[in-house]
Every structure is written in C-alpha cells, then in structure tokens.
Amino acid sequence: MVVGLYLLSTMDTGTSRLTSGLFMAVVGLGMGCLMQITMLVAQNSVEMKDMGVASSSTTLFRTLGSSFGVAIMGALFNNRVQDVMTERAGALGSKVTEQSAQLDAASLAKLPEAAREAYQHAVSAGTHSAFLLGAVVAVVALVAAVFVKEVPLKGAGPTAPGENAEAKVPVAEAV
Numbered sequence: 001m002v003v004g005l006y007l008l009s010t011m012d013t014g015t016s017r018l019t020s021g022l023f024m025a026v027v028g029l030g031m032g033c034l035m036q037i038t039m040l041v042a043q044n045s046v047e048m049k050d051m052g053v054a055s056s057s058t059t060l061f062r063t064l065g066s067s068f069g070v071a072i073m074g075a076l077f078n079n080r081v082q083d084v085m086t087e088r089a090g091a092l093g094s095k096v097t098e099q100s101a102q103l104d105a106a107s108l109a110k111l112p113e114a115a116r117e118a119y120q121h122a123v124s125a126g127t128h129s130a131f132l133l134g135a136v137v138a139v140v141a142l143v144a145a146v147f148v149k150e151v152p153l154k155g156a157g158p159t160a161p162g163e164n165a166e167a168k169v170p171v172a173e174a175v
C-alpha cells in the first residue's frame with residue numbers, strides 16, 4: 001500500500017491511464033491484504049463470545065478512518081489546487097477554481113490554453129500532495145504494526161493421541 005500510494009503521488013499531466021490504473025491496482029492489492037489482516041488480528045485477540053463485537057468494531061473504525069482520511073486528503077487537494085492556480089494563472093486561476101466543481105472534460109477544453117495548463121498542473125500538484133500524505137500515514141501505520149503484540153492463531157489445533165477431538169470443540173450456550 002505504501003508503494004502504491006507513493007506511485008500515485010508521482011503522477012503528473014503526462015501519466016497514461018494504463019500507468020495510473022496499474023498504480024491504483026498496487027494500492028488496491030495493498031489495501032485488500034491490509035483489511036484481511038486487521039480483521040484477523042482483531043478476531044484473534046478476543047474471546048469467542050466477543051468475536052462479533054471485535055468484527056463490528058474493526059469495521060466501524062475502518063469506516064471512520066476512511067471518512068476522516070478522505071476528508072483530510074480532499075481538503076489538502078483542494079487547498080493545493082487553489083494555491084497553484086493562483087500562482088500560475090493569477091485572477092483567472094481563482095475564477096476557474098471557483099467553478100471547478102462544474103468543470104468537466106468539455107468545459108476544460110473550452111478554457112484558454114494558459115488556464116487549462118495551469119488547471120491540469122494544479123490538479124497534478126494536488127494529487128501529489130494528497131497521495132504523498134497518504135503514503136506517510138501508511139508508513140506510520142506500518143511502523144505501528146511492528147509493535148503489535150504477536151498472538152498465536154486460535155483454533156482447534158491438532159489433537160494429542162488419546163484425546164477426544166470432540167471435547168475441544170466449544171459448544172454454544174443455549175439462551
């Protein structure tokens with residue numbers, strides 16, 4: 001995930017769709033592996049009776065973290081786009097970014113050449129900042145993961161000779 005976010009931060013106006021798609025696939029692969037491992041750690045760290053609480057808590061905090069992450073990265077992106085547009089295109093840049101929520105490919109093509117290039121550069125700078133921040137946060141998470149206490153995986157495990165295998169299977173209480 002760290003590598004994928006860093007790769008996304010290197011994109012610029014000349015990056016092809018194929019290249020950006022490959023970078024996104026690397027992030028997706030990293031996120032997919034991360035999600036499964038965090039769920040496994042949470043479920044393995046609690047008693048069987050608390051398994052549902054651990055799973056739902058993991059999902060809740062993942063959702064909250066994603067919401068805050070998107071909001072922070074979006075704010076950083078917007079701020080960076082505004083700054084770069086003001087630097088590169090002056091008053092025209094400010095006017096373009098005021099309407100940027102309604103700026104689609106057809107509208108972008110109608111802009112004067114200088115404004116269009118400034119906007120493309122500003123979006124590139126904004127994505128660079130946002131994904132670089134994401135990569136830094138992912139590195140911090142990776143370092144924090146090193147300090148997570150290792151707990152052996154739970155399970156029935158192999159039965160010793162002479163033991164009844166059915167005795168190891170937990171039985172749910174009737175309510």
